[in-house]
Amino acid sequence: MVIISSIKNPKTISLLFRYFRNVRYSTNVSSFSTKSITPSVLLPNCCRNFPRYDPLVNYSLKNIVRSSSYCCNLRNCAKTHEIQASRTYKSTMPPTFLQKSPQEIVERCISENKVFIFSKSFCPFCFKVKAIFRSERIGFDALELDLIENGAEIQEALFAKSGQKTVPNVYINGEHVGGSDKVQELHSKGELITLLNPKTHSYDYDYIVIGGGSGGLASSKEAARLGAKVAVCDFVKPTPIGTTWGLGGTCVNVGCIPKKLMHQAAILGHDLKDSREFGWSTPEKPEHNWNTMVEGIQNHIGSLNWGYRVALRDKKIDYLNAFATFVDEHTIKTVDKKGKEKTLTSNNFLIAVGGRPRYPDIPGAKEFGITSDDIFSLPYSPGKTLLVGASYISLECAGFLHGLGYDVTVMVRSILLRGFDRQMSEKIGEIMEQMGVKFLRETIPTSVERIEEGQPGKLKVTAKTRSGGQVVDEYNTVVFAIGRDPFISELGLENIGVQLAKSGKIVVDKREVSSVSNVYAVGDVIDGGLELTPVAIQAGKLLARRLYGNGKELMDYVNVPTTVFTAIEYGCCGLSEEAAVEKFGEANIDVYHSNFWPLEFTVAHRPENDCYAKLVVLRKEGEEFVIGFHYLGPNAGEVTQGFSIALKLNATKSDFDNLVGIHPTCAEVFTTLTITKRSGKDVASQGC
Amino acid sequence: MLRNFVKLNSYQVLVKKSFKGLTFLPNHLRSLNYGFNDNLSRNLNARGLYTSFRDCGMFNVQDEDDFKERVLQSETPVIVDFHAQWCGPCKVLGPRLETIIGGKGDKVHLAKIDIDAIEDLALEYGVSAVPSVLAIKDGKVVDKFVGLQEEARITTFVNKLIGE
Ligand SMILES: Cc1cc2nc3c(=O)[nH]c(=O)nc-3n(C[C@H](O)[C@H](O)[C@H](O)COP(=O)(O)OP(=O)(O)OC[C@H]3O[C@@H](n4cnc5c(N)ncnc54)[C@H](O)[C@@H]3O)c2cc1C
Numbered sequence: 092m093v094i095i096s097s098i099k100n101p102k103t104i105s106l107l108f109r110y111f112r113n114v115r116y117s118t119n120v121s122s123f124s125t126k127s128i129t130p131s132v133l134l135p136n137c138c139r140n141f142p143r144y145d146p147l148v149n150y151s152l153k154n155i156v157r158s159s160s161y162c163c164n165l166r167n168c169a170k171t172h173e174i175q176a177s178r179t180y181k182s183t184m185p186p187t188f189l190q191k192s193p194q195e196i197v198e199r200c201i202s203e204n205k206v207f208i209f210s211k212s213f214c215p216f217c218f219k220v221k222a223i224f225r226s227e228r229i230g231f232d233a234l235e236l237d238l239i240e241n242g243a244e245i246q247e248a249l250f251a252k253s254g255q256k257t258v259p260n261v262y263i264n265g266e267h268v269g270g271s272d273k274v275q276e277l278h279s280k281g282e283l284i285t286l287l288n289p290k291t292h293s294y295d296y297d298y299i300v301i302g303g304g305s306g307g308l309a310s311s312k313e314a315a316r317l318g319a320k321v322a323v324c325d326f327v328k329p330t331p332i333g334t335t336w337g338l339g340g341t342c343v344n345v346g347c348i349p350k351k352l353m354h355q356a357a358i359l360g361h362d363l364k365d366s367r368e369f370g371w372s373t374p375e376k377p378e379h380n381w382n383t384m385v386e387g388i389q390n391h392i393g394s395l396n397w398g399y400r401v402a403l404r405d406k407k408i409d410y411l412n413a414f415a416t417f418v419d420e421h422t423i424k425t426v427d428k429k430g431k432e433k434t435l436t437s438n439n440f441l442i443a444v445g446g447r448p449r450y451p452d453i454p455g456a457k458e459f460g461i462t463s464d465d466i467f468s469l470p471y472s473p474g475k476t477l478l479v480g481a482s483y484i485s486l487e488c489a490g491f492l493h494g495l496g497y498d499v500t501v502m503v504r505s506i507l508l509r510g511f512d513r514q515m516s517e518k519i520g521e522i523m524e525q526m527g528v529k530f531l532r533e534t535i536p537t538s539v540e541r542i543e544e545g546q547p548g549k550l551k552v553t554a555k556t557r558s559g560g561q562v563v564d565e566y567n568t569v570v571f572a573i574g575r576d577p578f579i580s581e582l583g584l585e586n587i588g589v590q591l592a593k594s595g596k597i598v599v600d601k602r603e604v605s606s607v608s609n610v611y612a613v614g615d616v617i618d619g620g621l622e623l624t625p626v627a628i629q630a631g632k633l634l635a636r637r638l639y640g641n642g643k644e645l646m647d648y649v650n651v652p653t654t655v656f657t658a659i660e661y662g663c664c665g666l667s668e669e670a671a672v673e674k675f676g677e678a679n680i681d682v683y684h685s686n687f688w689p690l691e692f693t694v695a696h697r698p699e700n701d702c703y704a705k706l707v708v709l710r711k712e713g714e715e716f717v718i719g720f721h722y723l724g725p726n727a728g729e730v731t732q733g734f735s736i737a738l739k740l741n742a743t744k745s746d747f748d749n750l751v752g753i754h755p756t757c758a759e760v761f762t763t764l765t766i767t768k769r770s771g772k773d774v775a776s777q778g779c
Numbered sequence: 780m781l782r783n784f785v786k787l788n789s790y791q792v793l794v795k796k797s798f799k800g801l802t803f804l805p806n807h808l809r810s811l812n813y814g815f816n817d818n819l820s821r822n823l824n825a826r827g828l829y830t831s832f833r834d835c836g837m838f839n840v841q842d843e844d845d846f847k848e849r850v851l852q853s854e855t856p857v858i859v860d861f862h863a864q865w866c867g868p869c870k871v872l873g874p875r876l877e878t879i880i881g882g883k884g885d886k887v888h889l890a891k892i893d894i895d896a897i898e899d900l901a902l903e904y905g906v907s908a909v910p911s912v913l914a915i916k917d918g919k920v921v922d923k924f925v926g927l928q929e930e931a932r933i934t935t936f937v938n939k940l941i942g943e
Pocket residue numbers: 301302303304305306307324325326327328339340341342343345346347348350413414415416443444445446463484578581582613614615616621622623624625627
């Protein structure tokens with residue numbers, strides 16, 4: 092049940108109901124029951140950005156009124172914070188606030204808010220001013236004087252204070268700015284941002300970012316856009332075999348980018364085989380040249396490195412190709428390639444140093460083994476390869492190496508893809524095994540020895556199985572992909588007392604603040620985060636907006652879609668089946684699923700039942716909310732990216748059913764899922 | 780094109796860079812240093828181009844001072860070729876420029892700059908994509924183009940600079 096009071100505008104009402112499904116609503120306050128178990132959201136008329144109904148939250152009248160910034164006093168709430176805030180953002184304007192004297196209200200609105208607009212809800216000039224702030228992604232708070240009882244008195248008090256009679260009346264950092272014309276003028280001169288961040292300290296910089304990877308670059312650019320004086324330090328310590336790379340961090344140089352391109356190389360090989368069934372004459376055994384592929388990929392990366400360098404320069408961000416270490420909480424020391432040292436001070440710091448691959452503590456690992464940091468620029472073809480580990484990085488490398496024609500073995504200690512949906516992970520393993528990737532289960536390496544020099548040389552790997560047996564085999568290349576550790580041992584964190592978690596990563600709160608109040612962290616280095624590039628980017632940007640753009644929005648780590656680019660791709664969003672059952676109980680969870688046979692597989696005679704789709708739904712309030720999306724098949728990244736918006740918007744199973752498919756596609760399978768696991772019916776696709 | 784080079788000066792050595800750079804240089808070329816510093820061989824190493832050595836109308840810029848001396852303070856107009864090792868089109872444009880400029884005698888010089896080796900210079904001249912080619916006369920940029928161009932277009936560009 093949603094209760095809305097005194098909404099005058101029918102457009103707003105219809106807008107509100109778009110977000111709330113299946114609810115009775117009333118403008119009558121007396122029908123609002125505190126005992127109601129149905130979602131009860133109290134929405135005063137001025138609220139434009141309010142939380143959507145979220146099936147993962149247990150709503151009660153009490154917690155909504157207490158925890159939401161949007162709902163205070165039914166009649167008097169007129170405060171809006173335009174940048175969408177998270178559920179937990181606490182209102183700074185308690186319900187009783189508007190009962191204070193007009194003078195006090197004016198004073199407090201101005202002093203307690205960085206950017207404040209006294210406004211009227213119908214005034215086109217107010218819209219204009221708000222649009223400017225929105226376009227600059229600067230957060231603001233506003234009071235709609237026409238929507239509150241004492242609006243006229245407040246406007247009077249405001250006139251007495253500012254000498255300005257009309258609205259909008261804008262204050263920034265407690266200083267009177269003026270009305271619409273003035274804001275527009277400042278905006279066109281680029282001075283709005285200067286007002287927002289006046290210099291209040293004597294450090295060299297406002298913001299020093301340590302680590303020029305996904306999170307660091309995104310955050311530094313956003314902070315600079317908002318007028319902060321920013322420097323970025325990025326330095327790559329070479330791997331044990333001496334591999335190093337340019338600006339941009341893991342994703343660009345030794346992660347997502349080269350990985351996806353090598354995956355593409357493997358797909359092309361597979362497509363070449365298929366192409367014969369479609370009438371093309373391609374060689375029975377197409378040849379692949381490793382060095383050509385590496386050169387092409389590295390050239391692309393070179394251009395990306397340069398692009399980042401130019402972007403920093405364009406944004407007037409100082410770039411130091413040097414390794415940074417904390418001296419105290421406002422000072423770092425940097426050392427460049429030539430050993431030249433510098434000392435820099437800053438008001439705020441961002442730690443975005445990411446992580447590096449872990450090596451096992453066994454003889455020969457670092458001397459003869461390599462990691463994902465080396466494989467993408469390996470100057471010779473790897474030959475027969477052993478991948479140690481069951482991480483997605485291990486399986487992805489196994490996938491493309493096998494696709495390129497190499498003899499590939501994966502050695503795993505226990506389960507595949509820890510943290511991912513178990514059924515999907517095991518399916519990936521089975522399919523890869525069918526394709527010809529060898530798996531050594533419950534086995535760990537104990538030593539690596541070199542038995543032949545060369546590029547590649549020959550390595551002898553000794554391993555032990557769980558049952559105590561010994562496995563010995565020879566490989567040309569051994570890749571360790573057993574996990575990644577935060578790269579902080581030489582960062583001097585002990586000098587400033589940043590708290591670390593058990594995982595060795597940095598503990599941050601929701602605002603990405605570490606235990607030291609001016610030191611922030613985003614990306615792979617934070618505890619409890621998600622090790623994904625878009626997550627680091629988004630967190631870094633939002634942080635910069637909160638620091639320098641009066642933003643309030645927090646990073647939302649829920650319903651982040653992701654894809655594992657194994658030979659058969661796996662995309663997912665939301666909860667795994669296990670996690671859903673654990674959280675809500677088996678009785679409340681249903682799983683809709685189906686195998687499917689992509690059209691392009693048919694003529695090519697690829698397996699009928701490799702591809703699989705499932706939706707994990709939560710039965711609640713007579714609805715089935717989709718809380719887990721899982722897809723195993725071609726173009727998983729593209730498919731999952733599109734559907735993840737549905738999960739973000741709390742789509743129900745019937746929303747999926749109402750959606751009309753695009754035919755013939757793989758993704759259309761999600762519009763026709765009818766079989767639940769509970770029913771026990773067969774989902775195998777029927778070939779000819 | 781080879782002939783053009785030989786005509787130009789007596790010191791030059793032609794080097795074709797392969798994927799792994801200097802390791803593929805034939806030994807007799809490695810010893811042909813003529814007193815050039817390591818830096819030069821490193822730069823050479825970073826080339827995917829036909830390159831001539833010092834003291835001719837075509838040269839690799841060594842650093843910012845070298846740029847000042849041989850480009851900005853040059854009495855002869857200079858075409859500056861900003862290029863990168865990772866840039867495919869640069870490898871096609873380089874020899875084209877060399878052929879055309881080589882044919883102009885001493886009326887125009889060609890300065891090559893590896894943007895990754897002398898990053899600041901490239902940024903100072905606003906190079907956001909490579910190849911980027913500038914025409915510099917009396918220390919000032921008078922013309923420029925970005926990206927691979929046909930020979931006719933390059934010839935016009937060079938002619939314009941030297942007033943032909
Ligand atoms: C093989 C592989 C494949 C991946 N594939 C994907 C994918 O498909 N999709 C996806 O979303 N994510 C993928 N990732 C994860 C993604 O790369 C990371 O989540 C992301 O790069 C994290 O960004 P970051 O900003 O935290 O750190 P990074 O990008 O790691 O950047 C940190 C930078 O800081 C530098 N640095 C460290 N310490 C210092 C210091 N003291 N001083 C100066 N500089 C320092 C480092 O050298 C590095 O350049 C992959 C990762 C790997 C390894």
